[in-house]
Amino acid sequence: MEEGNKFVERVAKYYGWNLEGADGARMMLNMATSYAVVKALMPLRLVLCVWMTPWTATRVVSPTMNFWRRFKK
Numbered sequence: 001m002e003e004g005n006k007f008v009e010r011v012a013k014y015y016g017w018n019l020e021g022a023d024g025a026r027m028m029l030n031m032a033t034s035y036a037v038v039k040a041l042m043p044l045r046l047v048l049c050v051w052m053t054p055w056t057a058t059r060v061v062s063p064t065m066n067f068w069r070r071f072k073k
Contacts, residue, residue, distance in 0.1 A: 004028050 008027050012018075 005028065008031070012027070
């Protein structure tokens, strides 16, 4: 646990994060929780991406490509 706290303090110092008064263990818990939330939401993100692909292709990609084709000519 002590090594983890030291690591967090080094990373925080490197990136310029202010950890004055923050407990290293609490910081580790926050980082682990945010990582877990992001990983738990991954399936939802994948489903949304697959679901939105046809709309994005027809509404965004195709008009953009048509614009560039006309612009080149």
